[in-house]
Amino acid sequence: MLIRTERQLSEVADEVSAITAVIRPILTGLLYSLKHDVVEEAGGYAGLKLSMLARLQRPGDGDCGICFEYAVHDALNREDPAVIERVADALVRCKVPGQEVASILFGAEKTGSQQLIDTAANRLTWESSLLSGTQGRPVKLKRHINAVAAALRKRTARAQLPQSIAGLWKADLFLGSTDADRWVGTTVKINRDALEGAKGLRIGVVPSRQGLSDAIRLDESRNLMVCPMPYDGSFMEVFYQGWEVVRQFIAADALLPKEVNLPRPAQREVARYLADRRGYPVLDVIDALTPLSQPHLLETTESQAGLVIVRGDRDEVGTTSVLAPQPRTV
Template sequence: MEIRTEQQLNPVADEVSAITAVVRPILVGILYSLKSDVVAEAGGRKGVKLKMLPRLRRPGDGDTGICFEYAAHDAVRRGEASVAERVYDALAFCKVPGEDVGSILFGAEKAGSQQLIDTAADLLTDDSSLLSGSRGRPVKLKKHLTAAAAAFRRKGIVSALPQSISGLWRADLFLGSPSTDYWVGTTVKINPATLQGDRGLRIGVIPASQGKSDKIRKDEKRNLILCPLPYDGSFVETFYLAWEVVTAFLAADAQVPKEVALPRPAARTVARYLADRREFPVLDVVEALDTLAQPELLQTETTAAGVILSGGTSSVVETTSVLAPAPTLF
């Protein structure tokens, strides 16, 4: 029997800090959703100023979903308790070894996809292995990233991916354990009704639904391990509060919105953080807000057969790991 205990090293921060933490990946998501030619005219993604976002962006139906992917990825990277614990449990359900969790953002469908794919490749090693639900030796993930991106652009038609991971092009993240270097394809959907499974996918990250079970469980129909993220008073609620701040801020032409648009004092405070930095590049603003965001790193101890193995905060790395089930049939 294995007993795993987690201690949050920092107390739950105030609402302003919590919203600020999630505003950061939302801004990044919006930046990367801009069309490449539009961004080029503005000096490239690194040069786009915050005040230019409302002028360059064309709101679309998929914006919320893209930003939710970035927020979930960032929460794993930061070691946010309510998310990191759920991801760890999903990986444990899949019998993935390792005491640390990480997330690699794949993002093949984003406008800045090539940069994201290159970044993902840099974070992987030549030994990084992708586990699927089928029998056989795990494939090396790094060598198949380009094929997965090409398959996405063709919507899976004439895919060069191995049959065991043929649906990898649908992945939004790779979740896994950086210490063991095993990963699993993960799909992230803010609307659970749009969740789709495929051979290259093992975990589905969704918001918890009110009135329904939020347990980590196997979805037999989609052949996915469902990982619902907590809603009330937790991550998903904070995400929507942060989304409200960003959309109201952009609608006000990168200025502090009227009180009727953001009636919560905490939300207006975060909007002022943004307005004060409107003349700076988006990515610089995101980095600057990091010091104001909520720190939620965990210290982990696992007890097995009388031996304590320490994981801890330092093992939750910035990226990008993906968790996957062992390569056996469920």
């Protein structure tokens, strides 16, 4: 399996570039939210064309939430200043040591459709420790990662997890630092009211909400450090603009939507990028949009690693290796 590692070289410069950057993880989230058997009939994930994504994808209540998880993870990979600064503050509040903030996407099957556990082979080591917030020696994450994936799918497997991380199967991301190799379970919710605490979870990432403080704070009732993502002129505003572009593009059958559907010039320009590429595989389109996010924004390196996919069969559980973000050097 070819693993691509991306390192950010500079910050996103303009509105079109920013929206283009955020629609990449949105498309990824929608692609891997499709049912495995449906995708196989259409040629598999690698060959599924963008036009077919518009035909096969059916709007659901959880779509935006799945894409939000991917977008937060991708923003950390790109070292988006607004996101990485807030996550770094939350990690400090959770007493996680280290300077090189990173994210591991734990995207396993949650609603009957397939997602990948997108991480890199060299991210987790046998010394990677999960800080659960309880007294005692930290759990070695790599040792238990398969059990966590199994617990996500089977209730009977949850009893096999250590008590200190009994609810870790609810994690969407593992946030931490590569230099200290310390991580915390993180739940990501697009609906702030749906935030739930559990043993093994330390951070809750949510959008900021008008009228409420966007300060990072400890929610004692959930035992979570709540980390709101900034809105005005920042990450959440760009995310929702990108989400609107993709939704309108899919509703238009992978053609350029009418101007009344996307009246903002920047959004229409990004939708045009997609419409021009409707005949190409989704994963190729995502790659093609990388330089359009901003010239020289990302530097990509490649390596080989094994991959295991969580299938649609309820009794088949697996994990992949783990893919690491590379921080921007200054």
